[in-house]
Amino acid sequence: MKHRIFALCGLIFITMTMMAQEQEEARVNSFGLSWGMGHVKRQDLSFSPMIHQDWSALNFALSYERSKKLEQEALVRFSHYAPQVGEPYEFDLYFNTEKLSTYPHTFTQLDVNYALGKNIVERGNFNLALGGKARIRLWPSNYMWGDNGSFGYYISNGLDAWLKMGYKLNDKNHLRAHVGLPIFSFVSRSPYMSQNDEYFADNLEHNDVKSLMNFLKRSELQSWGLSQGVDLDLAYFHAFSARWELGASYWLSMNFNQAPTPLASTEHTFFISTMLKF
Amino acid sequence: MKNYIFILLATLLITSCENTLYKTEPENNPEALYETLWTTFQTDYAPFEQRNVDWNEQYQIYRPQVNANTTDEELYTIFTQMLRSLNDGHVSLVTPNRKVFNSNVYFDQEKTDSLFNLELIQSKYLNNEFTGNDDEGNVFGKIGNIGYWHLKWIGDNLLATDEILDAFENTDGLIIDLRNNGGGDMTYSFSELGRLTDEVRFTHRSKTKNGTGPDDYTEWYNWEITPRTPYFDKPIVLITDRFTISAGERTTMALKTLPNLIHLGDTTNGAHSTKIGKELPNGWYYSVSPQIIEVSEGVSFEGIGLIPDILSKNTIEEVEAGQDKTLEAAIALF
Numbered sequence: 001m002k003h004r005i006f007a008l009c010g011l012i013f014i015t016m017t018m019m020a021q022e023q024e025e026a027r028v029n030s031f032g033l034s035w036g037m038g039h040v041k042r043q044d045l046s047f048s049p050m051i052h053q054d055w056s057a058l059n060f061a062l063s064y065e066r067s068k069k070l071e072q073e074a075l076v077r078f079s080h081y082a083p084q085v086g087e088p089y090e091f092d093l094y095f096n097t098e099k100l101s102t103y104p105h106t107f108t109q110l111d112v113n114y115a116l117g118k119n120i121v122e123r124g125n126f127n128l129a130l131g132g133k134a135r136i137r138l139w140p141s142n143y144m145w146g147d148n149g150s151f152g153y154y155i156s157n158g159l160d161a162w163l164k165m166g167y168k169l170n171d172k173n174h175l176r177a178h179v180g181l182p183i184f185s186f187v188s189r190s191p192y193m194s195q196n197d198e199y200f201a202d203n204l205e206h207n208d209v210k211s212l213m214n215f216l217k218r219s220e221l222q223s224w225g226l227s228q229g230v231d232l233d234l235a236y237f238h239a240f241s242a243r244w245e246l247g248a249s250y251w252l253s254m255n256f257n258q259a260p261t262p263l264a265s266t267e268h269t270f271f272i273s274t275m276l277k278f
Numbered sequence: 279m280k281n282y283i284f285i286l287l288a289t290l291l292i293t294s295c296e297n298t299l300y301k302t303e304p305e306n307n308p309e310a311l312y313e314t315l316w317t318t319f320q321t322d323y324a325p326f327e328q329r330n331v332d333w334n335e336q337y338q339i340y341r342p343q344v345n346a347n348t349t350d351e352e353l354y355t356i357f358t359q360m361l362r363s364l365n366d367g368h369v370s371l372v373t374p375n376r377k378v379f380n381s382n383v384y385f386d387q388e389k390t391d392s393l394f395n396l397e398l399i400q401s402k403y404l405n406n407e408f409t410g411n412d413d414e415g416n417v418f419g420k421i422g423n424i425g426y427w428h429l430k431w432i433g434d435n436l437l438a439t440d441e442i443l444d445a446f447e448n449t450d451g452l453i454i455d456l457r458n459n460g461g462g463d464m465t466y467s468f469s470e471l472g473r474l475t476d477e478v479r480f481t482h483r484s485k486t487k488n489g490t491g492p493d494d495y496t497e498w499y500n501w502e503i504t505p506r507t508p509y510f511d512k513p514i515v516l517i518t519d520r521f522t523i524s525a526g527e528r529t530t531m532a533l534k535t536l537p538n539l540i541h542l543g544d545t546t547n548g549a550h551s552t553k554i555g556k557e558l559p560n561g562w563y564y565s566v567s568p569q570i571i572e573v574s575e576g577v578s579f580e581g582i583g584l585i586p587d588i589l590s591k592n593t594i595e596e597v598e599a600g601q602d603k604t605l606e607a608a609i610a611l612f
Contacts, residue, residue, distance in 0.1 A: 045301065048557050085557055085561050087561065089374035089375065091374065091378055093377070093378050094377060094378065094388055147372055148553060148565060150554060191486070191496075193554050194554060196488065196499075197484055197485075204465050204469050206469060256299060262301060
């Protein structure tokens, strides 16, 4: 297994080097890695009437961008939060002499996006691209209720209208912004009360991948009446060399869904990023 | 410069609108806490009728006892008294530095818990020759030439079903002991116990709350066990008690459809729904039962329990004297 990983890494390195040599002049590709502090605020009425909030440093994003005739961006983003209403405390359970403790809920968010756009405005230092973004949001959660818990999921696949803006401040510094607005989404969510017989049937094979596929099969097409949201990020980058840039960015992700119950989620993240151009 | 100002203003506008997009949270004061708890049961608890409880009547009794000055201790007492009316093993209340309150008297007061002693079975009846332990959820071995299998809960311990049934291939039959079975994930019973049937058998049907109205339920869902080879065709005795609950009872429903099975022991707990957790603004947790379960059309044993074919219940004196008369009655059936 180690040999395969080593071989794969070597292959990627060689490919990148060859591409870098070929495109020494243009440097149209870039890999980016971001880490940051995020804050989530979520209220999912299928589970609780409470608004859950938490700060977390478990926020990462990995991106690949290519700017040539078309603008392309692939992004994988991960975040994890552990909110709790009130302070943790201890309690006893019947037939158990050990003290137990309450635990926070956990929200995990995995977003995978691919955007494709075309520059429609290029004026001086400013450019604007417009296109579409294929988006997958996979958000599993675990709600903890003291002596028991409930698994939850929110899966949204869809297409967003996608806007990319860039502004070159000078040779070494530039600004960038993205906006994504959903056109339609296929959404699969935990049922009202979080569990029902269909949910149990979806888990009958006790295989997480098969359960995920079963959840996906239950996805329903939703337009703006039921599923709303906006993704926005604003970034500043400074070039340290022809290849390396360091940046800071603010990301806002707002998601609202109305079926089977209202779900509202807002996430603010402050990232620091490094970017390799090749 | 104008662009920057526009972006800044747009961001500020979006974030300031944020709060209007959330529903108002319930308040954290005694009266609001009471209203939240009572209303959640009113909208999301299913088996009021099966348990013969008038929830509005409970409101009339307990709401006047709560006011702005009610202490946590008083509120806890009011909540537990009100929830006690349901006598439902799936209704619980978790609060700081107390034992979890369970609405069911058997669990809350640990009544008759001492009538089952697995260590006694391991030492006296299995002669300390058995596989598994409490932590694994399975204990199995042979009593003479009869297979014995105790399941502490229903979950991934059932993935050992093939291993256990294969070990009993040459026995005269099998005792499945679900006494003190605390439930768990009933889907494991329906995925793993197919070796006990030679045909598809309807076991029960259920429907779940899917809205706040009194008639807001999903369609009925039929649960079945489906055959899996090789078929285990030997006589089976199932033992239950008052602590056989939840997924343990759904498993009992499935097993009771088998023509080669006799059900012996005490009536099960009678809490058949799934259990859904909820929280209050003060950090207390509670749970509700959102399902109606019927073994056939219009027939529900919610709040009653599944009644054995042969009633047998140990006494404390017998257990303390080192005798499990219920198990002995099961052995005598082979």
